[in-house]
Amino acid sequence: MDSGARAFLQEILQTPSPSGFERPVQEVVRKYAGQFAEQVRTDVHGNVIAVKNPDAPLRVMLAGHCDQIGLIVQHIDSDGYIYAQPIGGWDPIVLVGQRVTLWTKEETVFGVIARKPIHLLTDEERKQVPKLKDLWLDIGAANEEEARKRVRVGDPVTVELAYREMSNNRAASPGMDDKCGTWVVMEALRRMDKARLNCAVHAVSTVQEEVGLRGAKTSSFGIDPQVGIAVDVTFATDCPTIEKKEEGDIRIGRGPVVYRGPNMNPVVVEKLLEAAEAAKIDYQLAASGRPPGTDANVIQINRAGVASGLVSIPNRYMHSPVELVSLDDLDKAADLLARFAESLPADADFTP
Numbered sequence: 001m002d003s004g005a006r007a008f009l010q011e012i013l014q015t016p017s018p019s020g021f022e023r024p025v026q027e028v029v030r031k032y033a034g035q036f037a038e039q040v041r042t043d044v045h046g047n048v049i050a051v052k053n054p055d056a057p058l059r060v061m062l063a064g065h066c067d068q069i070g071l072i073v074q075h076i077d078s079d080g081y082i083y084a085q086p087i088g089g090w091d092p093i094v095l096v097g098q099r100v101t102l103w104t105k106e107e108t109v110f111g112v113i114a115r116k117p118i119h120l121l122t123d124e125e126r127k128q129v130p131k132l133k134d135l136w137l138d139i140g141a142a143n144e145e146e147a148r149k150r151v152r153v154g155d156p157v158t159v160e161l162a163y164r165e166m167s168n169n170r171a172a173s174p175g176m177d178d179k180c181g182t183w184v185v186m187e188a189l190r191r192m193d194k195a196r197l198n199c200a201v202h203a204v205s206t207v208q209e210e211v212g213l214r215g216a217k218t219s220s221f222g223i224d225p226q227v228g229i230a231v232d233v234t235f236a237t238d239c240p241t242i243e244k245k246e247e248g249d250i251r252i253g254r255g256p257v258v259y260r261g262p263n264m265n266p267v268v269v270e271k272l273l274e275a276a277e278a279a280k281i282d283y284q285l286a287a288s289g290r291p292p293g294t295d296a297n298v299i300q301i302n303r304a305g306v307a308s309g310l311v312s313i314p315n316r317y318m319h320s321p322v323e324l325v326s327l328d329d330l331d332k333a334a335d336l337l338a339r340f341a342e343s344l345p346a347d348a349d350f351t352p
């Protein structure tokens, strides 16, 4: 990963994008893609679409969702404490004790999420899993009036967007799900040699995946691709307490994961594996007996049907503030998709 690509990854991870509030991160994506894409546009839903070789009749869509799970301000009480609704699927236990940022119109407001100290929890309370409705955000406001001056109902909230590099080229951050995917599709587009492309490639930073795969739905309708590949994160199972017999054997650093199953067109899968083998790119196989909850789910059934695929980045601790991935896996995934697109002839037929 060169320094520009690495800086792009860090910047999108440190820019907020709770579903429905993706504007700041999409601004970063547009700027990056503008350096190498022939066209960059934003649709009315907020999807950013970067294109190479736009006039080719065979259209390939690559989708990585830029939205992240977050919270939204719901209520400010008479003492100035703030209650929030989730945006996307949180395990409330990981929120207790987090530093948070409220992204208001005027400023960024720092806060914390907490509950009363363990000393004061009753025996009954200690046994219970906390619920979001019992947690509050504290921004240090002295009273309701002061809180309302700084924060409005509907302001989006993220946990602190702290990116940490670790050993073995691994990194942890909130929002690896799925800014890794956004990075991979844009970086794949950058790495494609236009002279080798017989297809148009539309790399899409999709919105609102975490609240129902919504941006992939609108953008795939608009682009009308014959081939569509989603890039998302998947569960790395190389940590304690996950059962490989149920979830498969997926390891950090062993390369991108190519999914097989009813959500994946078999010709797309074959061509992905051929591209990986020809370019000597490590990959892992994963199975899903039903369509998983990724953009590939809705891309496949766009209009009269799309030849879909799913390439995933192994991710430990998904939907937590410390999602951990290998940057090597991101690099290899970008190479894989670039070589896949370059390998397609103009008359490629994906009919199973």
Ligand SMILES: [Zn+2]
Pocket (backbone or CB within 6 Å): 065, 177, 178, 209, 232, 233
């Ligand atoms: Zn995701």
